[in-house]
Amino acid sequence: KEKVEITKEQQALMKIITDAYNRHQIPQDVAKKLLQDQYSAEENFLLLTEMATSQVQVLVEFTKNIPGFLSLDREDQIALLKGSAVEAMFLRSAQVFSRKMPSGHTEVLEERIRKSGISEEFITPMFNFYKSIGELHMVQEEQALLTTVTILTPDRPYVKDQQAVERLQETMLDVLRKLCVLQHPQEPQYFARLLGRLTELRTLSHYHTEMLASWRMNDHKFTPLLCEIWDV
Numbered sequence: 001k002e003k004v005e006i007t008k009e010q011q012a013l014m015k016i017i018t019d020a021y022n023r024h025q026i027p028q029d030v031a032k033k034l035l036q037d038q039y040s041a042e043e044n045f046l047l048l049t050e051m052a053t054s055q056v057q058v059l060v061e062f063t064k065n066i067p068g069f070l071s072l073d074r075e076d077q078i079a080l081l082k083g084s085a086v087e088a089m090f091l092r093s094a095q096v097f098s099r100k101m102p103s104g105h106t107e108v109l110e111e112r113i114r115k116s117g118i119s120e121e122f123i124t125p126m127f128n129f130y131k132s133i134g135e136l137h138m139v140q141e142e143q144a145l146l147t148t149v150t151i152l153t154p155d156r157p158y159v160k161d162q163q164a165v166e167r168l169q170e171t172m173l174d175v176l177r178k179l180c181v182l183q184h185p186q187e188p189q190y191f192a193r194l195l196g197r198l199t200e201l202r203t204l205s206h207y208h209t210e211m212l213a214s215w216r217m218n219d220h221k222f223t224p225l226l227c228e229i230w231d232v
């Protein structure tokens with residue numbers, strides 16, 4: 001049984017990523033808002049576009065703290081941000097949904113989201129993903145590294161130097177793998193399960209354009225930044 005050990009450099013890398021991840025979170029907590037009041041489909045859609053717009057802004061700030069990201073080709077940096085923004089939003093939403101809440105709150109939150117305006121066909125795959133993320137009981141370092149691994153996906157559209165991105169992603173995957181072994185010693189397949197969620201995340205993110213277009217209301221308005229990032 002090989003002894004898994006996180007090196008000093010990997011420890012430092014994990015701290016940089018986790019601190020940046022915790023620093024760059026959206027201030028107002030949408031879950032609290034949703035638990036407080038019931039909103040119309042229009043108000044919920046506006047709330048979503050506001051959340052998603054500020055999410056993109058904090059994502060840009062977060063990536064500046066990923067060691068090596070700023071050394072990538074500038075156009076590749078943009079391609080990675082554009083290619084991962086929707087997945088990062090669903091990953092963040094899943095982490096918010098999976099947070100420990102007072103009993104009964106998660107059920108209320110789920111109900112409010114079910115009734116928010118999203119069309120029926122997307123509710124099940126979305127909550128299946130949220131619950132599968134919840135079952136992993138990730139520690140914050142794992143959440144931060146998983147988001148980083150998602151951002152550093154080499155095969156996003158328009159990435160020119162895929163090898164450079166691959167090298168960065170492999171560095172992060174190595175730390176994440178060791179962390180999983182150390183955090184979940186009884187579950188040798190935990191790391192594989194974690195990566196399997198990224199496949200589910202990519203599938204869910206393919207629906208996002210339809211999810212927005214089918215929001216139960218007319219005249220969907222988007223911010224200029226979202227028009228850039230979401231193919232709407």
Ligand SMILES: N#Cc1ccccc1NC(=O)[C@H](C1CCCCC1)n1c(-c2ccc(Cl)cc2)nc2cc(F)c(F)cc21
Nearest residue numbers: 030031044047048051052055089092093096097113116211
């Ligand atoms: N959280 C969060 C979050 C953080 C950054 C960016 C977007 C976020 N998501 C959001 O705000 C939306 C709200 C927006 C108002 C109407 C109801 C959904 N959201 C989504 C959801 C994201 C996308 C798409 Cl197409 C459908 C749903 N899954 C959520 C799960 C949660 F538990 C949660 F509280 C909020 C959640």
